[in-house]
Amino acid sequence: MEDLPRRAILTCFLASMLIVFAAAHVAVSLPPAAVALIGLLLLLRIGWLEDNISQDLLDRDRMPASYVNTARRRQRMAWYVLSRRPGRDPAGDCPALLATRMRAEVQGHWAALIAATAAGVAHGMPAGFALSMTLGAGLLVLALWRADHMALSLLHLEAGFPLTRERLLARSGWVNSYQDPPEH
DSSP states (O other), X not given: XXXXXXXXXXXXXXXXXXXXXXXXXXXXXXXXXXXXHHHHHHHHHHHHHHHIIIIIITTOXXXXXXXXXXXXXXXXXXXXXXXXXXXXXXXXXXXXXHHHHHHHHHHHHHHHHHHHHHHHHHHHOTTOHHHHHHHHHHHHHHXXXXXXXXXXXXXXXXXXXXXXXXXXXXXXXXXXXXXXXXXX
C-alpha cells in the first residue's frame, strides 16, 4: 500500500470524511422523525452486512453461488439498462475483497449514524448548552474515528488487498467480555 499515489490516499480520506459531514447536515436539515427512520434503516443494513461478512464470506476459498448469481444479474441489468458490457466473471472474485467492501460500507454507515446523532444532540440541546455541545463534540470525534477506519478499508480496496481477518471481524472490546457464570 506504500506505492499508492497521494491523490488516491487523499481521495479515500476525503470521501470518508464527507460522509460524516453530509450526515450531520442531513440530520440538522430533516425532521427528527425522518432522521430516526433513516437511522433505523441504516441499523438494519449494518446488521445484514455484518451477518454476510461473518457467515458467508469469511474463511472462504471461493465466492458463494448466491453472490455469484446476484453479481451476474447485476451485470445483465447494467447491460440492458446502461448498455454497459459485462466485465469479468464474478465467480473468480475474492470473497475477502467483497468482505472488505462490505466492511467499508458498514464503517461508512456507522460514521453517518454517529455523525447524525452528534448533530442532533448538538442542534437540539436536550441537556443544556454545555453538556449537549460536549456530548455532540464527543460523538463527532467518534464519527470521525469511524470514518478513519473506513478510509483505511478504502485504501486496502484501492491497493487490491483485503483486510485481515481481525479487521473484518472488528468488534468493540466489550462485545466478548460477557462470560457465562460457572456451573456448580
